[in-house]
Amino acid sequence: MAQYKVGVIGATGAVGMEMVRVLHDRKFPVGELHLFASERSSGKKIATxxxxxxxxxxxxxxxREMDFVFLAVSGDFATEFAPQIAAEGGAIVIDNSSAFRYDEKYPLVIPEINPQEAKKSRLIANPNCTTAILAVALYPLHKNFGVKRAIVSTYQATSGAGAEGMAELENETKKYLAGEPVKNEIFAHPIPFNLIPHIDKFQDNGYTKEEMKVTWETRKIFGEPEFKLSCTAVRIPTFRAHSESCTIETEKPITPEAAREILRKAPGVKVVDDTAKLEYPMPLNATKKYDVEVGRIRASLVFEHGLDFFVCGDQLLKGAALNAVQIAELLV
Ligand SMILES: NC(=O)c1ccc[n+]([C@@H]2O[C@H](COP(=O)([O-])OP(=O)(O)OC[C@H]3O[C@@H](n4cnc5c(N)ncnc54)[C@H](OP(=O)(O)O)[C@@H]3O)[C@@H](O)[C@H]2O)c1
Known part of the structure; x- marks a missing residue:
């Protein structure tokens, strides 16, 4: 099998570090691995x-010397550099930022859903973490029962805001418990023992950009520009793995058992749904797992044909590094 020159840009960050682990774990054919960052970290030796x-x-x-570049820096950085890296003769770029997700020129790919899109460009966008975790569970239900509308609330870990988000939770919680004043730099409000219904910037329609990302991206990935989805995104004081509560109304009749049967066969999904044994998805259990866990599946009390369920997924894996490496696997 061919071996590839692989570069991870933003390799010292929360997503970049996972990217390196996933490349190794999934035996991606890495011939040479180059880790790139800014002058803050260049020259540091890191154990991988x-x-x-x-x-x-x-x-x-x-x-541009690389065959594959995984980009895990900011949207502004990607906007400036990704097209230059991917230009003819350069590398195939898989970008984790939101810079290219809404541009029709660039594919936005979840390999379990729209793998055919990956080969259409040398620059491919990886979806938002919250979207990816929801979509792997929602899509099989949509295919089988026709989702007419979806209403989602999220419970998002601090690592969704990068390594500094996790550090703010840890440091400020210690201060809070020591009775010292707590500050907030990464989050809009203090995060210890709090939750914040505000992720990314507020938009004119009252939603935040994080919430609109879930709607816009689900529409693009499903190939359905009118797909009806409303999201409320909330930051909570956990370190890792996002959770989401989802209510759907479907075209066809749907039962919890029929949904479980479909989800058991769905790639990237694990049904964890045995309330008698107190088994349901939780961030601590989903952390460092590739599959998105789905549970608390129950018939809707509101819609004639509808379902409520709860998902948990590691947003640094399926929501970032794993999905990016899976995209590259489609291209080797
Ligand atoms: N965290 C998540 O759950 C998640 C999920 C999906 C997508 N994303 C997206 O993935 C991207 C990275 O997020 P993150 O959470 O990993 O952020 P992070 O932990 O803050 O890491 C940022 C990385 O970018 C590097 N960097 C910053 N400026 C640079 C420059 N001028 N040149 C080269 N490298 C530079 C940093 O390197 P230094 O060590 O040199 O500072 C660091 O390695 C963002 O676009 C984010 O929106 C994040």
Whole structure:
């Protein structure tokens, strides 16, 4: 099998570090691995499953030498550099930011749903974490029962805001417990023992951008520009793995048992739904797992044909690194 030159840009961040682990774990055919970051980290040696690797200072020229580049920096960084890296003769770029997700020129791919899109461009967008976790469970239900509308509330971990988000939860919780004043820099309000119904910027329609991302991206990935989905996104004081409560109304009659049967066969999904044994999806159980857990599946009390369910998924894996590596696997 061919071996590839692989670059991870933003390799010292929350997503970048997972990316390296997933590449190793899934035996992606890595011939050479290059880790790139800014001048803050270049020259540092970091331990990886591939051995100790020195972080290199990012440059477009060095990134263009790669076969595959996984980009895990900001949207502004991606807007400036991703097209230059991917231009003819450069690397195939899989970008984790939101910079290209809503541009029709670029595919937005979840391999379990729309793998055929991946080959259409040298620059491919990876979806928002909340969207990816929901969509792997929602899509099989949509295919089988026809989802007319979906209403979602999220419970999102601090690592969704990067390594600094996790650090703010840890440091400020220690201060809170010590009776010291608590501050907030990454989040809009103090996060210890709180929850914040505000992720990303408020839009003119009253939704936040994080909430609109779930609607816009689900529509693009499902190939249904009119798909009806409303989301409320909430930050909670956990470290890792996002949870989402979802209510759907379907065209066809749907029962919890029929939904479980479909979801048991769905790729990337694990049904965890035995209330007698107190088994249901939870962030601590979903952490570091590839599959998205689905449970609390029950018939809707509101819709004639409808269902309520709860999902939990590791947003650094299916919501970022795993999905990105799965996209690259479609292209080798
Ligand atoms: N966290 C999540 O759950 C999640 C999920 C899906 C998508 N995403 C997206 O993935 C991207 C990365 O997020 P993250 O959470 O991993 O962020 P993060 O933990 O803050 O990491 C950011 C990374 O970018 C690097 N970087 C910053 N400026 C740079 C520059 N000028 N040149 C080269 N490298 C630079 C940093 O390197 P230094 O060490 O040099 O600072 C660091 O490695 C974002 O677009 C985010 O929206 C995040």
């Amino acid at each position: 499953p591939f051995g100790e690797i020195e972080v290199e200072l990012f440059s477009v020229a060095a990134a």
